[in-house]
Amino acid sequence: xxxxxxxxxxxxxxxxxxxxxxxxxxxxxxxxxxxxxxxxxxxxxxxxxxxxxxxxxxxxxxxxxxxxxxxxxxxxxxxxxxxxxxxxxxxxxxxxxxxxxxxxxxxxxxxxxxxxxxxxxxxxxxxxxxxxxxxxxxxxxxxxxxxxxxxxxxxxxxxxxxxxxxxxxxxxxxxxxxxxxxxxxxxxxxxxxxxxxxxxxxxxxxxxxxxxxxxxxxxxxxxxxxx
Amino acid sequence: xxxxxxxxxxxxxxxxxxxxxxxxxxxxxxxxxxxxxxxxxxxxxxxxxxxxxxxxxxxxxxxxxxxxxxxxxxxxxxxxxxxxxxxxxxxxxxxxxxxxxxxxxxxxxxxxxxxxxxxxxxxxxxxxxxxxxxxxxxxxxxxxxxxxxxxxxxxxxxxxxxxxxxxxxxxxxxxxxxxxxxxxxxxxxxxxxxxxxxxxxxxxxxxxxxxxxxxxxxxxxxxxxxx
DNA sequence: AGGCCGCTGTTACGGGATTCACAACGAATC
DNA sequence: GATTCGTTGTGAATCCCGTAACAGCGGCCT
Numbered sequence: 277x278x279x280x281x282x283x284x285x286x287x288x289x290x291x292x293x294x295x296x297x298x299x300x301x302x303x304x305x306x307x308x309x310x311x312x313x314x315x316x317x318x319x320x321x322x323x324x325x326x327x328x329x330x331x332x333x334x335x336x337x338x339x340x341x342x343x344x345x346x347x348x349x350x351x352x353x354x355x356x357x358x359x360x361x362x363x364x365x366x367x368x369x370x371x372x373x374x375x376x377x378x379x380x381x382x383x384x385x386x387x388x389x390x391x392x393x394x395x396x397x398x399x400x401x402x403x404x405x406x407x408x409x410x411x412x413x414x415x416x417x418x419x420x421x422x423x424x425x426x427x428x429x430x431x432x433x434x435x436x437x438x439x440x441x442x443x444x445x446x447x448x449x450x451x452x453x454x455x456x457x458x459x460x461x462x463x464x465x466x467x468x469x470x471x472x473x474x475x476x477x478x479x480x481x482x483x484x485x486x487x488x489x490x491x492x493x494x495x496x497x498x499x500x501x502x503x
Numbered sequence: 504x505x506x507x508x509x510x511x512x513x514x515x516x517x518x519x520x521x522x523x524x525x526x527x528x529x530x531x532x533x534x535x536x537x538x539x540x541x542x543x544x545x546x547x548x549x550x551x552x553x554x555x556x557x558x559x560x561x562x563x564x565x566x567x568x569x570x571x572x573x574x575x576x577x578x579x580x581x582x583x584x585x586x587x588x589x590x591x592x593x594x595x596x597x598x599x600x601x602x603x604x605x606x607x608x609x610x611x612x613x614x615x616x617x618x619x620x621x622x623x624x625x626x627x628x629x630x631x632x633x634x635x636x637x638x639x640x641x642x643x644x645x646x647x648x649x650x651x652x653x654x655x656x657x658x659x660x661x662x663x664x665x666x667x668x669x670x671x672x673x674x675x676x677x678x679x680x681x682x683x684x685x686x687x688x689x690x691x692x693x694x695x696x697x698x699x700x701x702x703x704x705x706x707x708x709x710x711x712x713x714x715x716x717x718x719x720x721x722x723x724x725x726x727x728x729x730x
Numbered sequence: 731a732g733g734c735c736g737c738t739g740t741t742a743c744g745g746g747a748t749t750c751a752c753a754a755c756g757a758a759t760c
Numbered sequence: 761g762a763t764t765c766g767t768t769g770t771g772a773a774t775c776c777c778g779t780a781a782c783a784g785c786g787g788c789c790t
Contacts, residue, residue: 284714288707289747295706299685313767322687326749329768341768342755358706359713366705377604378701383685387702389709427712428705452712454705458526458610460549468711470704474605475614477699478593478655478681479522479585480515482616484695485654485679486586487511516777540737553779560739568738569786 290331296321297328298354305347313344360388365424366454369441370433371396371404371411374456378430379406389428393420397437418448428452435459517558523548524555525581532574540571587615592651593681596668597660598623598631598638601683605657606633616655620647624664645675655679662686 300320304312314332318325332338338353339345355361366389368375378384379394394411396402404411412420420426429450433441438457445453446467453469455461461469527547531539541559545552559565565580566572582588593616595602605611606621621638623629631638639647647653656677660668665684672680679695682688688696 287747291707291710292703294710295700295703298706299702315767324749326751327747330748330770333769337769339768340755342757342766344767357710359709360706364709364712373604373607377600380600381701383702384705387706389705427716428708430705451715452708454708466715468708468715470708470711472699472701472704473522474608474699475526475610476519476522477697478611478616478657479525479587479614480518481655481679481681481695481697482586482591483518483521483584484697488678488693488695489654514777542737551779553781554777556738556740557778564739566738567786568784569736571737 286334290334293321293323293328293331294354294358297331298351298358301347301351301354305351309347311344312347312350317345355388363388363390364428365390365392365426366428366430367391367393367395367417367421367426368430368432369395369445370431371398371401371406372432372434375430375432376406378432379409382407391430392424392426393417414444417444421445421448421450426450428454430454430456431461432456513561517561520548520550520555520558521581521585524558525578525585528574528578528581532578536574538571539574539577544572582615590615590617591655592617592619592653593655593657594618594620594622594644594648594653595657595659596622596672597658598625598628598633599659599661602657602659603633605659606636609634618657619651619653620644641671644671648675648677653677655681657681657683658688659683 297317300317301312314325314328318328321328335353335357338350352361363385366384368379368391371379371394375394375396379391384391391407391409393416394406394409395414395417396411397414401411402413427450429445429452431438431441431445431453435457438455438459439461442453442455442461442463446463451467453461453463453467455469455471456474458473458475460471463469524544527544528539541552541555545555548555562580562584565577579588590612593611595606595618598606598621602621602623606618611618618634618636620643621633621636622641622644623638624641628638629640654677656672656679658665658668658672658680662684665682665686666688669680669682669688669690673690673694677694680688680690680697682696682698683701685700685702687698690696
């Protein structure tokens with residue numbers, strides 16, 4: 277029984293789909309749907325049913341064969357896989373515009389990631405209340421991380437400070453860093469970083485836009501008039 | 504000479520790296536570096552040199568063989584490929600916390616995406632100044648899009664309104680939508696959507712964190728002590 | 731001038747992800 | 761009860777991306 281070990285070899289592509297599955301399933305759960313077939317679920321997400329089953333297959337049986345998936349089984353199973361059976365407390369580093377926006381983004385808490393601390397170095401920001409929480413001085417960082425058992429940090433500091441803050445987070449025991457700073461972070465192997473770069477996103481969008489405008493729209497069906 | 508046509512068949516993975524190349528190259532340019540080899544550039548981005556050359560190969564020669572890449576040639580070439588040789592004006596739909604944060608995020612303008620309009624339906628927000636621009640009433644949407652030639656929109660409205668706003672954007676001639684709402688958008692084939700879902704990002708991070716904590720840390724080198 | 735070194739462009743290969751195909755199973759219907 | 765339909769689990773095949781290898785070119789040093 278080393279399923280946890282095995283689960284870590286799951287490809288990234290599959291991992292990124294798990295939250296989408298969970299989101300849709302919660303929606304179904306909310307409106308009282310009990311059963312859902314792989315085809316139904318997959319079509320609503322614009323993917324192939326076989327891929328969905330393949331994804332689930334990494335983690336073992338969520339259903340007895342011959343019968344559709346049961347929403348009430350799938351939701352907690354996925355939550356357990358993702359690691360949010362219990363809420364995962366998080367801290368935000370950097371109370372600038374983006375940090376404040378994220379602190380206010382109630383969807384995060386709703387999805388199992390309550391923000392338990394917001395930190396900044398700017399004295400003008402310290403003490404400012406955001407959704408009932410004060411922006412804290414960095415002095416309190418280590419203590420709060422330890423007290424609340426925080427393992428995930430959201431980094432919204434300027435790129436110039438990102439590495440220094442990261443080092444401090446790592447020393448404080450943070451295991452996952454959600455990095456919004458436009459810079460690469462160096463961390464030990466025991467820490468995971470996920471970069472979320474807005475500029476990358478909008479630029480790849482721009483490329484596709486240019487393709488559509490310049491080259492006629494892209495066709496996936498191989499058919500186009502006049503050629 | 505159908506390079507533009509061909510360029511649209513470039514894999515997504517390559518497209519997502521182009522902004523990273525451009526970013527690093529601009530940094531080099533800023534400090535006066537003239538030449539850069541594929542190895543130098545690749546190493547600083549933690550990828551293989553062969554992959555970088557492979558990526559560039561989709562678009563044709565940026566350099567004469569035998570000599571390293573010239574920063575001053577590469578930067579405008581990439582900008583032209585991405586479609587930001589001239590600034591791409593954008594509009595933001597939804598002036599909530601996230602919309603305001605993005606409007607204040609000067610990096611966007613720096614990277615070639617100036618925000619020329621911020622819109623909301625909330626009368627309390629309309630008129631509010633953000634970085635010198637008022638939040639506008641939706642009435643002005645179509646006119647401004649046409650006047651400024653806007654092709655890219657950033658969507659930060661609540662999920663419930665996202666599709667309605669999208670339909671209106673499409674009718675107004677928007678070609679690319681950067682969607683922060685946690686919902687899928689239906690658009691015609693001539694419009695591109697890029698979903699940026701924070702919840703997905705933090706959940707996949709959470710999964711990796713769980714793996715590290717539960718299963719001992721993942722090893723890519725096949726070596727681990729005491730087993 | 732000649733040889734050596736470093737660089738890019740390009741092709742070939744290997745591996746991973748997606749898709750397909752089918753076997754095994756349950757339920758409902760006739 | 762048999763049969764048909766719909767479902768999942770799973771291994772095979774296909775496709776695509778990442779990597780390696782090498783050919784061709786330019787400059788430099790001797």
